[in-house]
Amino acid sequence: MPLALCASISSLALVAGCGADGGAAAEEEAEVSVGPAVPAYVSRPDLTAPDIEVTTAAAAPEADGSVVLLGPKSEGAPLNGVLIVDETGEPIWIHSTESRSYDVRVQELDGEPVLTWWQGTSPVVGMGLGQFVVVDDSYREIATITTGDDVEPGQADIHEGRLTSDGTALIAAYVKEQIDLTPVGGPEDGWVWDNVVQEVDVDTGEVLFSWRSLDHVPLEATKSEFSDDGGTEEEPFDYFHVNSVAEDADGSLLISARNTWGVYDVDRESGEVLWTLGGEESDFDLGDGVEFAWQHDAERQADGTLTLFDNQSEPDIGPTSRGLRLALDEQAGTATLVTEYLPPDPDRLAGSQGSLEVLPNGNVFIGWGSRPYYSEFDADGTLLWDAALGSGDNYRAYRAEWSATPADPPDAVLEDGAVYVSWNGATEVASWRLVAGEDEVAAEAGEPVARSGFETRLPVDGDPAYLAVEALDAEGRVLGSTVPSD
Structure with missing residues (x-):
C-alpha cells in the first residue's frame, strides 16, 4: 500500500544534459515539471515542501526514530534548501536557503551530533564556491568550514564536507590552472580544473593537509572527451571531478573522481596514490559486474567492503544507475561484486549526483541524485521501499537519528x-x-x-x-x- 502526504507526482521531466567534456554539466541541474499539490500550513504560510510519495516493495519504512535528510533544489521546485522528513515523507524541518543546499547530513563534532550542509554560489554547473554550515540541535549556527592556504577562502565545493573524529573536516575545491592539454587533444596553452582536497581544523580553520589531482593523476586518465569549445580560462577542461572524500580504515583517504571513473587511496601524509580502483589505471582486476562509470560517494565500510553509487550515465554507459558493494583483495589485486542494489524501475539513470549509505542495522539507503528518488534496501539487495520527491532533484540522501528542539518557540x-x-x-x-x-x-x-x-x-x-x-x-x-x- 502506498503511503503519501498529499497528491502523487503528476509529472517529472528530467533533463540531465552533460557538458562538452562529457562530464559534469548535469551535476546540479534537473528541469522538473512541478506537480500541483504542495503542502500549505496555516501556522507557517511561508513554508512549502515537496510532496513525497513512499511506495512499499517488501516492507514499509520502519518508524525507528530516524529521519531522512535532503537538499531539494531545481528551478520551479517548491523548496530550495534543507529538508528533514520522517519515514513517511512528512516534513519535520523546512529551511529555505538563498542558494541551493548540498550534502545535508547529521554528523558528530566534539562528541555532539550536529547538522551540516553546503551553501554558496555555483558559477559553473556542478561546482561551487562556498562553505559548510554547522548547526547544533537547536539549529543555532556554531561553525562554518571553508578552504584556506593555497586555495582562497570561500572556495569549498558542493561535493564533500565530512567531519572526522579529530575535529577536522574533509573538503574539496576546484581551481583553474593553465596547462598543456595536447595529451587530451587540446591546446598547449589550455586551462583545466585542478581538484584540491583539504583537511581543515574546524575550530581554527588551519589547513592540515592539501592534495591536488594534477600532482598525482595525469590528464590521460580522464574519461571525458575534450571539446573544441572547452579548455579555455572561461571554460576549463574538467578532467577529474572529485565528488567524495572519506577516511579509509588505515587512515588514508578514499577520493572518488567522477570523470576518471576512478577511486584513489591516498596517503594522508605524503599525498601519494597508494592504489587506484577503476578507470584507465586500475590496480585491480575488476570481476564480473564490477565496472562502474561516472560514480559518486565511495566509502569503506566496517566489514572491509567498499561501497559506491554507480551512475552509469552522462553519457550513458549501462541501462541503470545502481549501488555497489565490492570486496577488494589488495594483495591479489582483485575487486569482486558482493551486492548490487538496483532501483525498482529498470532505467533509472542518474546523470549526476547520488549517494549510498550503510545504516546501523545493515540496510542500505540510496539517494538517486538527479533522479528525484531515495530508497532503502536490505543488506542482500532486496528493495524494501522507494520514495519519490514531488519536484526537484537532490545531491545526496541520508537516513540518520536526529533529535532537536528549536531555539524558537512553536x-x-x-x-x-x-x-x-x-x-x-x-x-x-x-x-x-x-x-x-x-x-x-x-x-x-x-x-x-x-x-x-x-x-x-x-x-x-x-x-x-x-x-x-x-x-x-x-x-x-x-x-x-x-x-x-x-
Missing part, C-alpha cells in the same frame, strides 16, 4: 474556531494541548491531541479570554509553548 494561529500549530524542526513532539481560561493564572490544560504531521489542528471550545498551546513529548513533558496569533 508557531500557532487561531482561525475559524481552531488553533493550527507547528514547530519547525522539533523532533520530539508527540502531542499538543490547549491551555485555556479567563486569564493565565486560572487557565487549565485540556486533553492532549496527538501530533498529526507537520501541522496539527486543535479545535477550541467557546471563546476563552486566555489561550495558549503546549508541545508535549511522549512522556507528557512540556517541551515548549506559545500563544496563538489571530
Whole structure:
C-alpha cells in the first residue's frame, strides 16, 4: 500500500544534459515539471515542501526514530534548501536557503551530533564556491568550514564536507590552472580544473593537509572527451571531478573522481596514490559486474567492503544507475561484486549526483541524485521501499537519528474556531494541548491531541479570554509553548 502526504507526482521531466567534456554539466541541474499539490500550513504560510510519495516493495519504512535528510533544489521546485522528513515523507524541518543546499547530513563534532550542509554560489554547473554550515540541535549556527592556504577562502565545493573524529573536516575545491592539454587533444596553452582536497581544523580553520589531482593523476586518465569549445580560462577542461572524500580504515583517504571513473587511496601524509580502483589505471582486476562509470560517494565500510553509487550515465554507459558493494583483495589485486542494489524501475539513470549509505542495522539507503528518488534496501539487495520527491532533484540522501528542539518557540494561529500549530524542526513532539481560561493564572490544560504531521489542528471550545498551546513529548513533558496569533 502506498503511503503519501498529499497528491502523487503528476509529472517529472528530467533533463540531465552533460557538458562538452562529457562530464559534469548535469551535476546540479534537473528541469522538473512541478506537480500541483504542495503542502500549505496555516501556522507557517511561508513554508512549502515537496510532496513525497513512499511506495512499499517488501516492507514499509520502519518508524525507528530516524529521519531522512535532503537538499531539494531545481528551478520551479517548491523548496530550495534543507529538508528533514520522517519515514513517511512528512516534513519535520523546512529551511529555505538563498542558494541551493548540498550534502545535508547529521554528523558528530566534539562528541555532539550536529547538522551540516553546503551553501554558496555555483558559477559553473556542478561546482561551487562556498562553505559548510554547522548547526547544533537547536539549529543555532556554531561553525562554518571553508578552504584556506593555497586555495582562497570561500572556495569549498558542493561535493564533500565530512567531519572526522579529530575535529577536522574533509573538503574539496576546484581551481583553474593553465596547462598543456595536447595529451587530451587540446591546446598547449589550455586551462583545466585542478581538484584540491583539504583537511581543515574546524575550530581554527588551519589547513592540515592539501592534495591536488594534477600532482598525482595525469590528464590521460580522464574519461571525458575534450571539446573544441572547452579548455579555455572561461571554460576549463574538467578532467577529474572529485565528488567524495572519506577516511579509509588505515587512515588514508578514499577520493572518488567522477570523470576518471576512478577511486584513489591516498596517503594522508605524503599525498601519494597508494592504489587506484577503476578507470584507465586500475590496480585491480575488476570481476564480473564490477565496472562502474561516472560514480559518486565511495566509502569503506566496517566489514572491509567498499561501497559506491554507480551512475552509469552522462553519457550513458549501462541501462541503470545502481549501488555497489565490492570486496577488494589488495594483495591479489582483485575487486569482486558482493551486492548490487538496483532501483525498482529498470532505467533509472542518474546523470549526476547520488549517494549510498550503510545504516546501523545493515540496510542500505540510496539517494538517486538527479533522479528525484531515495530508497532503502536490505543488506542482500532486496528493495524494501522507494520514495519519490514531488519536484526537484537532490545531491545526496541520508537516513540518520536526529533529535532537536528549536531555539524558537512553536508557531500557532487561531482561525475559524481552531488553533493550527507547528514547530519547525522539533523532533520530539508527540502531542499538543490547549491551555485555556479567563486569564493565565486560572487557565487549565485540556486533553492532549496527538501530533498529526507537520501541522496539527486543535479545535477550541467557546471563546476563552486566555489561550495558549503546549508541545508535549511522549512522556507528557512540556517541551515548549506559545500563544496563538489571530
